[in-house]
Amino acid sequence: MIKLLIYAGMVLALGFGFSWLADRPGTLSVIWQGQLIEMSLMVAASIAVAFVAAVMLVWWLIRTVWTSPHSVRRFFRARKRDRGYQALSTGLIAAGAGNALLARKMAARSRGLLRADQEPLILLLDAQAALIEGRYDEARAKFEAMANDPETRELGLRGLYVEARRLGANEAARQYAEQAAEAAPYLSWAAEATLEHHAQSGNWQAALDLLDRQKAAHVLDKPTANRLRAVLLTAKASEAIEKDPAVARDNAVQALKFDKGFVPAALIAAQGYVREDNLRKAAAVLEQVWKIEPHPQVAALYVRARGGDTALDRLKRAERLQSLRPNHVESLLAVADAALAARDLAKAREKAMAAARMEPRESAFLLLADIEEAETGDDARIRHWMAQALKAPRDPAWVADGAVSETWRPTSPVTGKLDAFHWKVPYGQLSGPVEEGSLSAAEAAFASLPPVKPVSAEAKTGTVSASAPKAEPVIIRPDPVLEPAAATTVTDRKGEVMPFFGRPPDDPGVKQAIAEEPSSVAPPAPVTPQPSPVVVKAPAPVAAPEATEPVTAVPEPFFGRPPDDPGVKKPDQTSGDKTRLPLY
Template sequence: MFRILVFILFVLALAAGFAWLADRPGELSIIWQGQRADMSLMVAAMLIVSLVAAVMFCWWLVRVVWTSPHSIQRYFRARKRDRGYQALSTGLIAAGAGDAANARKMLARTKGLLSADQEPLIHLLEAQAAMIEGRYDDARKKFELMADDPETRELGLRGLYLEARRLGANEAARQYAERAAEKAPQLPWATEAALEYRSEAGDWDEALKLIGDGRSSSAEEKKTYSRRKAVLLTARAAAKLDADPKGAREDAHQALKLDENFVPAGLIEAKAYLREDNLRKAASILERLWKATAHGDVARLYVRARSGDSATDRLKRAEKLEAMRPNNAEALYAVAEAALEASDFARARAKAEAAARLSPRESAFLLLADIEDAETGDQGRIRHWMNQALKAPRDPAWTADGITAPEWRAVSPVTGRLDAFEWKTPVSELQGPVEEGSTDAVDEAIRTLPPLAIEAKPARVEPVERVEKTETAKPTMVAAVAEPAPGRAVTPERAPEKAKPETVGKEEERPFYGLPDDPGVKEGAVAKRDGTGSFRLF
């Protein structure tokens, strides 16, 4: 476009010049070697322009003839290069599609048209073709050649890294990833791999150095950086919690600045304050987290913050959590558990049933079974709640890659992925997903609760008195006394009967009351004297 504009301006300038000369006529005389030539000024200008054009044409013609061999050679070389690149492109597409035969064919054609020194992608096509055909050693050699070339270093290192991962050589894969991250820190796969390996090894300081300072123009990248740094700081705080509570508290505090609702960081900071006997600050952190997340781990740590508290004190703290988040399943469950420890069975039962209605899950029904066991001991009702627990969804837990952990971890033990653990309900193989808050099953379970059975407490067997061997002594058996259990009524049918006196002159026999599972002494059996002076019952 610029050249066309320049050409148009040149033509206009030339036309303007000729028009200017036409408006100003004149004569031009030239005397050369005794000859005189007279002409008008316009004719002289035309002759000069024609002479210049003729000289330019002759120069172009000479140049074309002189450079024609090179031009012809360059034309055929360019045509050959184009055919080579077309074959290379077709071969890479075939390799990506898994067509080993076509990839090998295009590789041979590309080698005949292009030089591997001038086009490094030929090594990539050869390595891909070798991997498709199962010749992994040849592919690895090609990747090593690419890793030594500055132009293809990153590509070769990635190929070696993937090959090492395929073979399970984690140490070699780690070295390739570290090398790639050092040479090209902008590569996401290298940074991710090196970060995972350092995190898996527990080298949190080096992992924090690897993620950099997070200076990026992208809002998404800044968010990812903040999350990763919070996770790494929390992991380092957890590692130093026992040996250095102050350092752990500082790291956890920095993590909370990056993510204020990150529960693991808040728990670690609260634990550090508790180890420093600073209950007020620990409670403040836990209360803020509870208001934001209503997390079960926060409730458990808050209720049991002080080891010397009584069951009543723990119940009061649980009720404070419920006041902060009313009608919350975790709060109701915490109150029910604390009420059970305080032997407030009515409140424990009411709160546990309310928690089960809001969130029907395994722990709620198990808690109802514990309440039933502590209050009534009715095995039928206990089994009823245990059966409901078997059918209920599992409790939320820290879950990553199909496994659960009792506490949060920074790295998945299965894949080594950073920040893999999430607080969610684990996948169950026994039942499908249950909607949170469905109360039909819970109401049916409460409605079908078996009535309280009235049964006697098992009798205690008193030891048999030893009788000395004297002429006047007679064998005597002490009847077992069935004592009713506290808070239970004794069934009239099971009341012990009085022993009936026998005829005078015979040994007095008294019935023996054994345990419920003990058949006792058969009717008509008489205690016999053994050689030690005692009486054998059997």
């Protein structure tokens, strides 16, 4: 463009000069070797311009002939270089696509057309072709050669780092990353790898210093740098919370300055304040995080921060959290849990059902099962809520690379990545299409809730009258000595609540005690024991001239029964003597 402008300027200058001479005619006389030569100024100017043009043309011809060998060599050299770069470009594309045959072919061609010392990308193409074909030792040698060249040092270290990670040589990978980070702190992969190594080894101060260098080199943007700094400070505080709570508190508070909604930092800061008996600042820190994002661990620490509080005091603190975020499921669950502990079952049920409607998940239904057990004790309703909890989505937890943890950790236990744990549902649950007019999961659970089973007065007293309706069969174990009258009175044990201790054991080596009868009844004849249980049904209600009194069975003692040892005699059943013989 500049040359074109210069050419146009020269043409305009010549045109202006000739027009100026045309407006001012004159004659030019020259005497040369006794001859007089006369011409006009226009002709003289034209001859001068033509002479200059002829000189320039002759000079160009001489220069072209003189430099023609070099021009020819340069032409063929440029053509060869262009072919080499074309082969190199094709080979790199083939290596990226995984075409090992074409990559190796283009590598050989580019090496023949280009010099490796002048074009380092040839080493990269050779290394990539070797990696595709599985020749890892050759590829590692190529990367080492690139690492020794100042121009390709970063590229060689990157290749060596990747190969070390592939082989599981973590120490070698760390050294390559540190060398790259020291030489070029703007390399994100080197800084990230070094940062993760410092985090895995617990060297938090070195990680913070490296993060400062990254921030100065403008490798990380401000939000990312602040987030990583908050994570590192929180990790440093979590290690010092048991040794030095004051230092841990200061680090956690500083972490909250970089990320105000970071829950782990808020928990550690609140724990530090609680250990100093500064509950006001602890509550302020937890309330600040709760306003940003409610978290169940924040609610648990806030409600139970003071050990001497009663259940009603904890309920008031939970309601305080609900007032900060009234329309959130965690607020409702916190109030429901505190109300259950305070035995305010009506409020607990109301809040738990509202939470289940808002977000039907496992913890909401489990809480409803606990409330049902405390309020009604109905096994059917309790089992209903437990079944809903099994079908409901799981609660959020700290998840990193598929690993679930109850507490937050700074690095992933699987990959070692920094800031990998996030509060989310461990896995997604696919749901079917929702038809129009169909109930939600919570509404369906509430609709299918069985009614409360009524408790009769007879069940409360533990007795059954003779005029009671026909009962279901009762399975009892046969006694070695079973009186006929006892068989008719066993059915009256239907509604009796027997204690656990003192009941006859299921050990067949210990026999049950003989049922006591009134002294007016003569002792019956011995009855042969039955090998299988006897099913006795309660008699159907019949009209009787006299109403019978309800019979209450008396639990028989465990100790003092005759064992099944054949060396010990049984009581004399023929004489009616029910005294038991001593063992020795």
